[in-house]
Amino acid sequence: MASRARNPSHWAGNHEFLITRVEPSGRGSTRAASKLSRLLQSFRRHWKTYTVALITVLALLWFVSKDGATRGGGSRTAFFAQSRRGACPVAYPKQSIKEISKGRMPYLLGGKPPGCKQCQAKEYISEFCQYGMVGHGQCDDGQRYYLTQLWLDREFHSILQFTPCDLWPLLKGRTLYFSGDSQTQDFMIAAHCFMYEFTDLGWRALDAQGKTDGPKKEGFVWHTDPGCVLLPEDTRICFIRCDEFECVKKEVVERLAKASEKRDLLVLNFGLHFSEAYEEELKLLVQQVLQLRRDGDFPFLLWKDTAPQHFESTYGEYPQDKPKPPMKCVPIGKNFPPNEGADKWVLKNDHTVEVLDDEFKTIAEGGWRNKITNDVMSKAGIPVVSTWNETLPLWDFHRDNGHGLECTHFCAPSAPQLWLYLLYETLAELAKEKRIETF
Known part of the structure; x- marks a missing residue:
């Protein structure tokens, strides 16, 4: 995987394949590449805003999952992150x-x-x-x-x-x-x-x-x-x-x-x-x-x-x-x-x-x-x-x-x-x- 990540031409080929599948007309590749270019330029100009938004979303998800892990105020209902379901909240290694x-x-x-x-x-x-x-x-x-x-x-x-x-x-x-x-x-x-x-x-x-x-x-x-x-x-x-x-x-x-x-x-x-x-x-x-x-x-x-x-x-x-x-x-x-x-x-x-x-x-x-x-x-x-x-x-x-x-x-x-x-x-x-x- 490391050698593939360092080979831009390899990944460019994969991107082109995926993009041309989006719009099968003869000009699909050019249009999609243009959209991708504009998207990358926008990200470079506003990367700080995008980063703050991402952190905010992740923080909200963490808060909801943590809040659901405890019965809030005696409520009979709660929301739990799917990743916690079925897991034991505390690790107890089996003793021999x-x-x-x-x-x-x-x-x-x-x-x-x-x-x-x-x-x-x-x-x-x-x-x-x-x-x-x-x-x-x-x-x-x-x-x-x-x-x-x-x-x-x-x-x-x-x-x-x-x-x-x-x-x-x-x-x-x-x-x-x-x-x-x-x-x-x-x-x-x-x-x-x-x-x-x-x-x-x-x-x-x-x-x-x-x-x-x-x-x-x-x-x-x-x-x-x-x-x-x-x-x-x-x-x-x-x-x-x-x-x-x-x-x-x-x-x-x-x-x-x-x-x-x-x-x-x-x-x-x-x-x-x-x-x-x-x-x-x-x-x-x-x-x-x-x-x-x-x-x-x-x-x-x-x-x-x-x-x-x-x-x-x-x-x-x-x-x-x-x-x-x-x-x-x-x-x-x-x-x-x-x-x-x-x-x-x-x-x-x-x-x-x-x-x-x-x-x-x-x-x-x-x-x-x-x-x-x-x-x-x-x-x-x-x-x-x-x-x-x-x-x-x-x-x-x-x-x-x-x-x-x-x-x-x-x-x-x-x-x-x-x-x-x-x-x-x-x-x-x-x-x-x-x-x-x-x-």
Whole structure:
């Protein structure tokens, strides 16, 4: 190519060929050459004007594409440069199992990509999401490395190599709503942390019309007011706190029926705050949601199963005598008859649970709550994000809630990060089956 560029006669021949094709008459070449000459003379006289105009056009194109990369003022619409579509906004090189086995921290557990920007910020959310803090409900470094080794030993390699760019195509262009109790709030925070390089590290209130026009607030939402974090390309991660059915019916279902879009996703769970009518409530909820989705723009519903607790009780549930922290967290069933001290179950590498004692077969069913919900959701065609099995071994990852150790909530990063990966697997399968679309 360099030798061709330095050969004027060669390019002159090509120009003449192209010009004579414009006007096939005998005088076409002369007329076109005359026009070209005048054009070149005009450019030489006014080159500064042309240059300024070109720079202005390019600047406008850049501004539009950059403006479209962020949800402007909470708007549900945006314009994006075509070159950005399909691309991951942040580079996350895939880590090898060899690198991880030698001590490199997986992204899901706080590993940082090279050249990251938000990881340099001094804001609370940035420091929290790197999981290097002391206290604040965080696991210590020993727990992070132990969890990494646990997954290495079980050859659970896909979770160790999981990157935000794997999840991004399934989130892009939609709102991912989380709603439920405090465990679901931890789930949302895990999603926020995993994608924090994509955000401005802020939190914005979610109003009744589904907008996020308000000012940026620092850090996480530790309270119960609905809110969201904003990501590029008209993408949000939001949370609406609801512990019980009546709250879900009014604050979630009625709100999202008016203020969401069909492309959006709703991950729901309130299993720890059950009532005597739990099964009937679930059936009513599912019927209402399916009807709203058929008639309008209600989000695609996914039910997250209820994760195990690890209290010192037969099946790990909160004891009926309601003790106060600090508490002792233990493997489910191990310290109870028959055969006290013996394991009652084992988690296999294929993610299934093998029960070693028939009296504990409910463990393989996901506990009584999940036995109910799995049946209801299956009959209604609602996907379930199944977290019970893989959370069973994490009895030693519960956190101090400020009054001592308790056995419901988990330190970060541990179970909630695991749930996020399992949500990714569920969404990927739904996309493969074309039950949800990607944008």
